[in-house]
Each structure stands twice: as C-alpha cells, then as structure tokens.
Amino acid sequence: MKKVWTITFAMIAMAVVACGADNTLGVWRYNASESKLPAGMSPIRNLVLTREGIDAGAKISAKEDRADGSKLDTTTTVRYDGKKVAVTGTGLRWNTTAITQADANTLVEERWMTGTTYHSIVHTVVSADGKKTTSTASGTGADGKAFTAIIVFDKQ
Secondary structure (H helix, E strand, O other): OHHHHHHHHHHHHHHHHHHOOOOOOEEEEEOHHHOEOOOOOOOEEEEEEEEEEEOOEEEEEEEEEEOOOOEEEEEEEEEOEOOOEEOEEEOOOOOEEEEEEEEOOEEEEEEEOOOOOOEEEEEEEEOOOOOEEEEEEEEEOOOOOEEEEEEEEEEO
C-alpha cells in the first residue's frame, strides 16, 4: 500500500510541474498613472483584463473604454506554445497572437494584424509581490511607424 501512495504522490507532483504555474491569471485593472501609451492613441478610461487558466495556456478577455468613445471587447484562447491563434471581438489593432511562457511571472506575446504592417512583441512581467503586471510593447503600427507602450495593471 505504501508503494501505491508513493506512486500516486509522484504522479500528482509530475502533473503539477507539467501544468506549470501562471501568476498572470486573474482579473487585472488598467493603471493609467503608471502606463505610457504611444503618441496619437486615445487615452484609456477603463480597461479590465481577465485571464483564466486552461490546459497549458489561458482564456483572455478584455473590455475597454477610451476617451474618444471607442470600445474594445475581445476574447482569445491561447496555449503557451508560440503558435498563432485568432483574436475575436472588436476594437483591437491586431487580430492574431502567439504567446510563450518564459516562467510563472513572464509571458512573451507576438501580435499581427492581417493585411497591414502591424506587428509587435509584448513582454509581460508580474511583480514580485504579484500585485501588478507590466506589459512592454514595441513594434510597427498599421501606419508603418514604430511605437512603444508600457501598460501597467493592478490585480483585483
């Protein structure tokens, strides 16, 4: 019986390691005072990002209101395998993404908009205390101009 328990415990431990931790999961609210948007982008009034864990990835939902009245409402289900997936919904500058997980606190995301020059790389890092994420994006906008952005979220 002791051997059965040992084998069972070992299998559970391997499953936990295989699934990996993901400290980006949860509900995150945009922090305007710590964020820096690219020039020409309408200020964000409200943005809530919800990240729910799935097998080796996340379901990501975003809802946003901007100062110019535009809105964002998107959902993406992605595995952290670096393969491209479609982003569904409205209001985003990109419609395809691919994400890899460097560790429990770090994601690297690549984004594209089909038919345009838009392409960006986003590094998302969770703070040591787990209360903030900082996403640093750089790339080329649909207008062909380079941009950078720093978006900070507070955990809810």
